[in-house]
Amino acid sequence: MTSSETAGRRGRRPGDSQTRTAILEAARVRFAHDGFRAATVRAIAADAGVDPALVMHYFGTKQGLFVAAMEFPLDPAQIVPRIVGPGIDGLGERLVRFLLGLVDELGEANPMLALVRSAVGHPDAARMMREFLGEAILDRVAAAVDADRPRLRADLCASQIVGILMARQVLALPELAAADREILIQVYGRTIQRYLTEPLESPAASR
Amino acid sequence: MTSSETAGRRGRRPGDSQTRTAILEAARVRFAHDGFRAATVRAIAADAGVDPALVMHYFGTKQGLFVAAMEFPLDPAQIVPRIVGPGIDGLGERLVRFLLGLVDELGEANPMLALVRSAVGHPDAARMMREFLGEAILDRVAAAVDADRPRLRADLCASQIVGILMARQVLALPELAAADREILIQVYGRTIQRYLTEPLESPAASR
DNA sequence: CGAGAAATTCAACAGTCGCTGAAAACGAGT
DNA sequence: ACTCGTTTTCAGCGACTGTTGAATTTCTCG
Numbered sequence: 001m002t003s004s005e006t007a008g009r010r011g012r013r014p015g016d017s018q019t020r021t022a023i024l025e026a027a028r029v030r031f032a033h034d035g036f037r038a039a040t041v042r043a044i045a046a047d048a049g050v051d052p053a054l055v056m057h058y059f060g061t062k063q064g065l066f067v068a069a070m071e072f073p074l075d076p077a078q079i080v081p082r083i084v085g086p087g088i089d090g091l092g093e094r095l096v097r098f099l100l101g102l103v104d105e106l107g108e109a110n111p112m113l114a115l116v117r118s119a120v121g122h123p124d125a126a127r128m129m130r131e132f133l134g135e136a137i138l139d140r141v142a143a144a145v146d147a148d149r150p151r152l153r154a155d156l157c158a159s160q161i162v163g164i165l166m167a168r169q170v171l172a173l174p175e176l177a178a179a180d181r182e183i184l185i186q187v188y189g190r191t192i193q194r195y196l197t198e199p200l201e202s203p204a205a206s207r
Numbered sequence: 208m209t210s211s212e213t214a215g216r217r218g219r220r221p222g223d224s225q226t227r228t229a230i231l232e233a234a235r236v237r238f239a240h241d242g243f244r245a246a247t248v249r250a251i252a253a254d255a256g257v258d259p260a261l262v263m264h265y266f267g268t269k270q271g272l273f274v275a276a277m278e279f280p281l282d283p284a285q286i287v288p289r290i291v292g293p294g295i296d297g298l299g300e301r302l303v304r305f306l307l308g309l310v311d312e313l314g315e316a317n318p319m320l321a322l323v324r325s326a327v328g329h330p331d332a333a334r335m336m337r338e339f340l341g342e343a344i345l346d347r348v349a350a351a352v353d354a355d356r357p358r359l360r361a362d363l364c365a366s367q368i369v370g371i372l373m374a375r376q377v378l379a380l381p382e383l384a385a386a387d388r389e390i391l392i393q394v395y396g397r398t399i400q401r402y403l404t405e406p407l408e409s410p411a412a413s414r
Numbered sequence: 415c416g417a418g419a420a421a422t423t424c425a426a427c428a429g430t431c432g433c434t435g436a437a438a439a440c441g442a443g444t
Numbered sequence: 445a446c447t448c449g450t451t452t453t454c455a456g457c458g459a460c461t462g463t464t465g466a467a468t469t470t471c472t473c474g
Contacts, residue, residue, distance in 0.1 A: 017451065028329060037245055038328040041432065051453050056433060058451095117327045119377050123246040126378050134380065155383035156394065162378065163370020169361060170326050171333050171369065173341065176362035186408045189362060191398050201393045219421040219470035226421080248462065258423050263463060265421095 022048040027069040028109035036066055036118035036125055055106045063124065070128060074102075076136040084144040092193030095141065097185050099161060102167075116165050133158055145196045150195055156195040164188065208331065227265055229255040234276040235316035243273055243325035243332055269332065277318045277335060281309075283343040291351040299400030302348065304392050308367060310376075323372050340365055352403045363402040 026047035030039040041062050045052040059065035062090045083094045103110060115132070118125035138154035138161075147153065176184075225352040233254035237246040248269050266272035290301045310317060322339070325332035345361035345368075354360065374380045383391075 002294060019451080034351055037327050042428080042430085052432085052452080053434080054452060056308055062432065116373070119373075120324045120327045121242050130378055130380065149382075152382040155380040155386075158378070158380055159370040159374035160367055160398075161366070161370070162373045163366040165367045166323070166326075166365035166373055171365070173337065173362040173365055175356075175359040176366060179359055179362075183407055187402070187405075190401070191367075194397070195394070198394075200390055217423045217468045219468085224421065224471095247460085249460085259462085260424080260464080261422060269462065 008009060017181075019048065019050050019054065023050060023055055023058065023065070025109060026063050028111060028114060030067065031069060031114035031118060032075050032108060032110045034117070035114070035120065036062075036122040041065070066118070066125070067128075070115065072111055072132065073106075076132075076140070080137060080140045080144075084141055088145055088197065090189075091141070091145065091192075092191065093185055093189030094186045095157070095192050099164070100181060100185060110169075113165060113169050116162060117170065129162075133161065142196060147197055149200060152200070153196050159190050160188065160191055160195070218364070226255065226257050226261065230257060230262055230265065230272070232278050232316060233316060234272050235321060238273065238276060238321035238325060239315060239317045241324070242321070242327065243269075243329045248272070254263055272336075273325070273332070276321065279318055279339065280313075283339075286289070287344060287347045287351075295352060295404065297396075297400075298348070298352070298403060299398065300392055300396030302364075302399050303395045307388060307392060310372075317376075318371060320376050323369060324377065336369075340368065349403060354404055356407060359407070360403050364399050367395065367402070369396055 026044045027039075030044045030047065033039070041055050042052050044065070045055050048055075055065060072074055079098065083091065083098060086094070101111070106112075106185065112133075115125055115129040119129050134154060138157050139151065142150035142154040142157070145153070167176050230251065233251045234246075237251050237254065240246070244249055248262050249259050251272070252262050255262075262272060269348035286305065290305060291391065293301070309319070313319075319340075322332055322336040324334050341361055345364050347360065349361040349364070352360070374383050
């Protein structure tokens with residue numbers, strides 16, 4: 001792809017340099033595909049048509065590259081109001097619709113998928129996932145609904161959302177991947193709505 | 208731990224040999240902790256108090272060790288009837304109760320967690336997870352319920368179950384880990400019950 | 415007791431990984 | 445034209461990985 005006649009030679013290439021963003025894009029794809037540990041600096045550099053040392057020059061360490069690549073393309077302060085704004089009714093459906101739309105839109109370079117895949121065996125990624133999905137989005141959504149135990153409700157939602165990502169993208173469950181999106185939005189939307197609004201039974205009042 | 212005076216010397220140790228099962232136990236713990244890729248043969252051997260070469264002698268390859276370690280301690284043909292037997296009513300709750308009980312009971316050496324953690328970046332593990340959770344358990348449970356699209360319903364259940372494992376064990380969401388088990392059983396149980404029995408809206412009847 | 419099978423370790427090979435230091439080629443300012 | 449900072453590659457180091465072949469000790473059976 002990036003095999004012009006100047007690439008491969010030593011020293012700076014002529015013209016404007018977009019190698020930094022090319023590295024970031026390649027990193028997002030690789031991290032989303034393989035997770036933090038299995039994605040190698042060498043492979044990312046090769047995808048970007050660049051020497052591995054250049055990656056270290058720009059981002060210092062592999063971890064630094066990971067943090068830079070996970071910088072999310074969307075600001076939670078903008079998306080949360082769009083989900084919460086129209087009111088409690090249909091909240092779960094809007095959240096799931098937004099999530100599935102995001103997955104389709106981001107394609108191979110999906111930071112959320114990269115975080116999920118990396119969280120396994122890389123605690124830093126698990127923390128980043130908690131901070132983004134939990135604190136930045138779901139905690140605010142749950143707080144907007146005026147119900148008891150908003151933090152627990154946010155965690156319940158997170159468990160179903162992460163499960164959707166794992167089942168569709170990682171496990172590749174066939175019926176789930178092939179299912180009509182509107183059906184998934186309605187089914188999962190009702191689940192999220194329940195986790196946000198339904199009364200959480202106390203164990204004493206068992207049924 | 209396993210530092211008797213005979214260990215470390217060359218050749219066979221005196222007495223009965225339980226090293227094979229010790230290796231399997233250490234492998235389950237390591238695979239559950241770190242996943243297939245990050246768990247090293249050397250670390251597993253060290254935990255078992257054994258030379259890495261002995262692992263290869265018994266199991267051939269790291270993949271062979273993985274397959275042997277994932278041999279599940281429970282037979283699906285025995286557990287599925289216990290869940291389905293009492294009837295449709297309370298099915299979801301029984302399934303979730305069984306799952307959470309299993310997680311507590313297995314402790315650190317949890318093959319399900321090992322499969323989830325390994326599925327990322329190791330397609331063989333993803334296939335094993337699909338075969339065990341999907342085909343061996345959930346497909347049968349969903350088939351016992353007489354509803355349309357049983358395969359899709361099984362996948363929906365799988366997505367929530369995998370999400371529970373990820374959220375509690377991998378992401379370690381604090382409220383979810385601290386929550387009362389009976390509450391989780393009831394909340395998740397209702398979700399599973401819905402996925403198994405509720406009508407799946409058609410996209411044409413979008414309302 | 416003697417022989418073969420089993421269990422166990424040692425030492426090492428070949429590959430990959432993240433990372434480093436130096437050198438080369440280019441762009442921009444004076 | 446000269447200099448300086450930026451971009452880029454090269455070559456390599458040290459650590460770690462799965463795996464192997466041979467050597468050593470013990471057990472088992474006749």
